[in-house]
Amino acid sequence: MKISVIITLKKDxxxxxxxxxxxxxxxxxxxxxxxxxxxxxxxxxxxETNPKKAxxxxxxxxxxxxxxxxxxxxxxxxxx
Amino acid sequence: MKSAVITFxxxxxxxxxxxxxxxxxxxxxxxxxxxxxxxxxxxxxLPGGFSYGDYLRxxxxxxxxxxxxxVINFANSGGMVMGICNGFQILVETGLVPGVLLRxxxxxxxxxxxxxxxxxxxxxxxxxxxxxxxxxxxxxxxGNYFCTNDQLKEIEDNAQVAINYCDPEGKIEEPFxxxxxxxxxxGIFNKEKNVLGMMPHPExxxxxxxxxxxxxxxFKNLINNLK
Numbered sequence: 001m002k003i004s005v006i007i008t009l010k011k012d013x014x015x016x017x018x019x020x021x022x023x024x025x026x027x028x029x030x031x032x033x034x035x036x037x038x039x040x041x042x043x044x045x046x047x048e049t050n051p052k053k054a055x056x057x058x059x060x061x062x063x064x065x066x067x068x069x070x071x072x073x074x075x076x077x078x079x080x
Numbered sequence: 081m082k083s084a085v086i087t088f089x090x091x092x093x094x095x096x097x098x099x100x101x102x103x104x105x106x107x108x109x110x111x112x113x114x115x116x117x118x119x120x121x122x123x124x125x126l127p128g129g130f131s132y133g134d135y136l137r138x139x140x141x142x143x144x145x146x147x148x149x150x151v152i153n154f155a156n157s158g159g160m161v162m163g164i165c166n167g168f169q170i171l172v173e174t175g176l177v178p179g180v181l182l183r184x185x186x187x188x189x190x191x192x193x194x195x196x197x198x199x200x201x202x203x204x205x206x207x208x209x210x211x212x213x214x215x216x217x218x219x220x221x222x223g224n225y226f227c228t229n230d231q232l233k234e235i236e237d238n239a240q241v242a243i244n245y246c247d248p249e250g251k252i253e254e255p256f257x258x259x260x261x262x263x264x265x266x267g268i269f270n271k272e273k274n275v276l277g278m279m280p281h282p283e284x285x286x287x288x289x290x291x292x293x294x295x296x297x298x299f300k301n302l303i304n305n306l307k
Contacts, residue, residue: 013226014260016187040136065144068137068173070180071226 001046003058004078005066008039013071042066081106081306083123086151088113088142093128093164093281100283101125104299113145122306123160124151126167128219128281138181138222139169148174160204160306161275165220168267168277177270177277178235179227184220185260191219193291194258196243196266196280197250203273204305205242205298213250214243214294216280218258218266223279225261225268235268242267242276 009015015037022036044061048054055076062074083106087094094110101108101123109119118124132141142148148170155161155176163171171177184190195213198206227235235241244252244264257264259279267278285295 014182014185014224016183016185016260020187065140066136068140068180070228070231071182 001048001051001054002078003044003046003054003076005042005044005058005062006039006075006077007042007062007067007072008075009037010071010073040066081122081303082120083108083125084111084119084121085109085125085127086111086113086145086147087127088129088131088145088170090131090133091127091129091166093166093283096281096283097125097127097164100286100295100299103286104296105303111147113142113147115147116150118147118150118154121154121159123162123302124154126151126161126163126170128165128167131166131170134222137169137173139166139171139173142166142170143173152176155270155275158272158274162205163275163277164281164283165218165223165279168279169222171275171277176275177268178231178240179225179268181222181279182224182226182260183222184224184258189219189221190223190258192217192258194218194266194280195246195248195250195256197246197252199241199244200239200269200273202239203242203269203276205269205273205276205302207301207305209297209301211294211297213246213248214280214282214297215248215285215292216282216294217284217291218280220259220279223259223261223266225265225279227262232262238271240269240271240273241265242269243278243280
């Protein structure tokens with residue numbers, strides 16, 4: 001079973017990389033962009049077949065390693 | 081006095097730290113990250129470097145290394161644990177000290193000497209250092225200290241800020257903040273002040289040929305206070 005996770009920076013956390021990407025886009029002529037926030041995307045392939053159990057495990061992975069909850073939010077977007 | 085320096089894959093200041101600790105009288109042992117038990121130590125040091133290539137988040141993988149459970153237990157039982165640079169990043173990932181270290185505000189790798197003001201001397205690390213300002217070296221990509229407002233209040237209420245970036249006279253102002261850290265924070269303690277995390281490298285300033293000697297005050301003081 002494959003599960004996807006998206007990690008994003010919390011709203012109040014400065015994202016200098018997102019800012020620079022925004023500036024670059026602006027310089028390229030994409031001048032209608034309001035803001036860019038950079039995040040991370042994970043695809044986790046697990047041998048767990050029960051979707052609920054798999055999702056719970058991935059949630060535990062997010063809390064323990066994949067995300068730092070002081071600055072990041074995680075979203076489990078997919079279980080298939 | 082016995083010390084232990086943990087080497088992670090990608091640590092690159094572990095040997096400098098070994099040299100510095102020995103120079104000031106510590107009997108130091110190097111400990112591999114896959115070891116389970118710490119040798120008997122009065123001080124454990126997590127050195128600088130780029131453990132696990134800074135993958136995922138700086139220090140995140142190293143904080144889950146086998147040896148870290150022993151380091152956490154040692155710290156929780158009152159043992160002295162110090163994390164320098166990447167070691168500081170590892171400490172925040174374990175939760176032993178609050179906050180996180182984000183990418184530097186201007187996205188540059190910063191490698192230069194800075195001045196830091198000693199904010200608190202009611203602890204073993206800085207107790208008898210006569211000067212209030214030290215010139216130390218920083219070299220990092222991710223030293224931008226960040227924490228939530230609630231955490232900041234708690235840190236300040238408990239006087240957990242160890243050192244702040246400042247000018248040579250000790251003025252803590254924005255122009256002397258190299259990386260965007262909240263309130264120019266360069267190093268913090270845990271509540272009990274036995275765990276210290278800081279971005280500057282005292283081990284790089286222990287000899288006149290290494291552009292400065294202010295790190296010597298730090299190590300001399302540390303071993304004297306541990307005796």
